Amino acid sequence: MAVGSVRWRPVALGAAGVLGLVVLWEGYKALGPAEGVTVAGQAVLPRTTDLGMPHVWDMIGRALEPATSIEGAAPVWLAVVQAALVTLGTATAGLLLGTVVGILLALLMQRFVVAEWAVQPWLILSQTVPLIALAPLVVSWGGRLQLGPVQWETWMSVGVIASYLAFFPMAVGALRGLKSPEAAHTDLFRTYATSWWTTLLRLRLPAAVPYLLPALRLATAAAILGAVVAEVSTGHKGGIGRLIIEYAQSGSADPAKAWAPIAGAVLLGLFAAGLVYLLGLALGRYRRQEETA
Template sequence: MWGLAGILAIALLWEGYKLVGPANGVEVGDLRIMPRTTDLAMPHVWDMLGRLFEPVTRADDALPLWAAVALAALTTLGIAAAGWLVGVVVGVGLALVMQRWRIAEWGLLPWIVLSQTVPLIAFAPIVKSWGSRIEIGAFEWQDWMSVALIASYLAFFPIAIGALKGLQSPDRIHTELMETYAAGYWQTLVKLRFPAAVPYLLPALRLGAANAVIGAVVAEVSTGLQGGIGRILIQFAGQASGDPAKAWGPIFGAIVLGLVAAGSVALLGVILSNYRRNEEHA
């Protein structure tokens, strides 16, 4: 309900500014702080929505724009899902190591934080170049694997931080109680630390899923991978001068894709409902 209200409010703001805003945008000196309101820069909302149901091209067998965007989004979603799974394994693994040994936390955590400062758009072509040289027997590195690896690079960070905070969340009295029961490390981890980490881990997994989609889209743009939504974003943006509403189709698709990815993690919350209590943000 509130989501629909938010979408409606954005549409009204869009049309309101387009109605009253200057054609050349709002400028302060030589700096434009608000966009132009021409149909080329800001198509009407109904034009953008209507364009979704028109063919992508004038060819007789051309798909509607929404169908082309949906197919591209499914391709990107599959790649992002693979990257998210890798990010979960790496993030939780690092959290376990840092929780187990404090010296590992001191040594790894600064580098984990520093890793997120690398500009992704410059890093993606390097990953593709390295991956193309990997050949192990009959195995050959595929271009989509580079995109999935970059998606995992963005996904693992919030998962590692959230999992670490969750694993460290049990009070001393609870850990001491496990010690009085002669519980070992693995028993304490399974019976106490993992259940305690769930309220921290679920929001981190949702954020990691959204980050994986962002990483996949950016990597598709940077590496030129065909078939994904990142590629058609660039392709349709190049056609915006003649068909401005068309360029917004993949933008809407990318937004829905991120929402679907983050919302899918909510299914884990249903499965782990006995452990959720109040979710905590890392």
């Protein structure tokens, strides 16, 4: 199989997945009951009315129209893009913080077995705390902080919450990668009396790349999700999460408009995943083991 066809295969599969979702949406809208499907009094499938499920082409057409009736208002798609960029910036800050914390914890656990026994259970427990309960605490604690002239702002709370979701996959993936070198290789470095720091730079970090890239993909998705949810929970304006709430309030009068920021959030996640994929291409020389990692 040609190299070009291998590289384009994920793109083709992704496009086929999007097309399949459109067909499924329109097929259910055409064939499903207007009031949806309920089982034992619980709704399991949505209504197929235009209020509940607008046509795909109606949503696309609405995205090209002005967001409001005010003269000179920006189109919906532009408002969504601007909000997505705000969320991307906040999520990137959270991802960087989560990556640094996750890798530092992994280094600590790899260096000291006692630290791994002590820290790893807390890593797992940390992911059981719901964001709905965490967001008000972060905002409250952050509001009391002031580092010199720097005042704590709401977007910082959103970034901290995003990092809270991102650090876990990075810590687990980095720890697995740092412990991946074969015993023969580590024994060779030990035979030459190589320091832990040199072994880390020359052996463990290069060996960890095939594990860090999948972990980074998960962390990126988690950071985007955390930022969107945190924007809703904290009331931070300007991001895609807040735009979802604002557009949903006019859902009964303008249902097609309410789906635009949701689609924007999906595309934001795909864009972030694409950036990680490009990073993986740049680190191709270290990715030989990624398929089996």
